[in-house]
Amino acid sequence: MTHRIGIIGGDGIGPEVVAEALKVVDAAGLAYEPVPFDLGGSRYLRDGAVLPDADLEAISRLDAVLLGAVGTPEVPPGVIERGLLLRMRFELDLYINLRPFVAGPSHLNDGVDMMCIRENTESTYAGEGGFLRKGTPHEIATQGSVNTRFGVERCVRYGFDLARSRPRKHLTLVHKTNVLTFAGDLWERTFNEVATEYPDVTTAYNHVDAACIHFVQDPGRYDVIVTENLFGDILTDLGGAVAGGIGRAASGNLNPARTGPSLFEPVHGSAPDIAGQAKADPRAAVISAVMMLEFLGEDTIATRIRTALAATDHVTGSTPEIGDAIAGAL
Ligand code: IPM
Numbered sequence: 277m278t279h280r281i282g283i284i285g286g287d288g289i290g291p292e293v294v295a296e297a298l299k300v301v302d303a304a305g306l307a308y309e310p311v312p313f314d315l316g317g318s319r320y321l322r323d324g325a326v327l328p329d330a331d332l333e334a335i336s337r338l339d340a341v342l343l344g345a346v347g348t349p350e351v352p353p354g355v356i357e358r359g360l361l362l363r364m365r366f367e368l369d370l371y372i373n374l375r376p377f378v379a380g381p382s383h384l385n386d387g388v389d390m391m392c393i394r395e396n397t398e399s400t401y402a403g404e405g406g407f408l409r410k411g412t413p414h415e416i417a418t419q420g421s422v423n424t425r426f427g428v429e430r431c432v433r434y435g436f437d438l439a440r441s442r443p444r445k446h447l448t449l450v451h452k453t454n455v456l457t458f459a460g461d462l463w464e465r466t467f468n469e470v471a472t473e474y475p476d477v478t479t480a481y482n483h484v485d486a487a488c489i490h491f492v493q494d495p496g497r498y499d500v501i502v503t504e505n506l507f508g509d510i511l512t513d514l515g516g517a518v519a520g521g522i523g524r525a526a527s528g529n530l531n532p533a534r535t536g537p538s539l540f541e542p543v544h545g546s547a548p549d550i551a552g553q554a555k556a557d558p559r560a561a562v563i564s565a566v567m568m569l570e571f572l573g574e575d576t577i578a579t580r581i582r583t584a585l586a587a588t589d590h591v592t593g594s595t596p597e598i599g600d601a602i603a604g605a606l
């Protein structure tokens with residue numbers, strides 16, 4: 277079967293790292309049909325389009341999407357992020373944002389091997405809120421957090437299933453139940469109820485501020501973490517910084533129900549400061565592509581690329597040089 281894979285290079289270093297990921301995937305002999313999309317800040321600056329309905333419709337019929345990074349300083353913050361990235365997360369129901377952090381011998385915190393699961397469709401990202409009396413001295417801004425039993429439960433269940441599949445079988449819920457007494461209560465109750473169905477999985481709870489301390493001082497304590505959208509956003513940048521580096525931080529925006537494609541992307545952004553200089557580490561894009569292959573059931577090719585990544589972990593150089601080294605080690 278030939279997979280139809282959407283390719284969104286995007287902006288800044290996005291196209292540079294995606295080119296290397298495709299170089300590696302090609303060298304590994306994957307049979308696929310690339311379906312390129314011209315989306316991101318540069319497209320928006322040209323014709324004002326963020327995500328045309330026809331593109332979203334075409335994307336929804338693909339098997340998967342590989343995205344580099346989107347956003348450019350010439351476009352006001354949020355336009356591309358919300359109009360493209362978040363719209364795809366919501367409309368394709370990519371409700372799990374899976375972010376692995378694995379540190380090898382040449383990194384800080386060698387031996388860390390954790391999976392962060394970030395709920396990807398709710399919380400403060402849902403866009404609830406608004407202004408009252410905007411621009412006056414009595415202006416009010418609210419920004420709500422939307423948490424549904426359905427959304428929380430499917431995410432928590434994904435966490436227990438993933439923890440069950442790993443040797444340590446340990447799942448930590450991260451939230452802020454002492455202050456967020458409504459959303460936190462729903463998460464905690466759901467977590468504890470689902471836990472009774474998984475007696476083989478051991479559990480822990482950490483407030484998000486305490487989790488930040490543990491990420492810095494003792495990240496090895498974690499196996500699988502499940503958390504809500506905004507905490508997961510912040511915690512996973514920290515995860516990249518303390519384990520493996522942000523240049524190796526990959527992610528899968530998953531639709532585990534497989535009602536449509538899942539989307540895979542590096543956690544780093546478009547990094548306009550180093551764009552066009554071949555300075556970006558393409559590994560986060562390569563690992564994102566490997567996660568995509570695993571999700572598509574291409575385990576043999578995925579394992580070969582993982583082996584090549586491990587064998588070239590110490591390699592430094594320009595973006596294409598690192599891509600060449602990984603492809604050459606296959
Ligand atoms: C991420 C990014 C996005 C997020 C932005 C670009 C909207 O930071 O994928 O972590 O906040 O989710």
Ligand code: MN
Binds near residue numbers: 509510
């Ligand atoms: Mn982020």
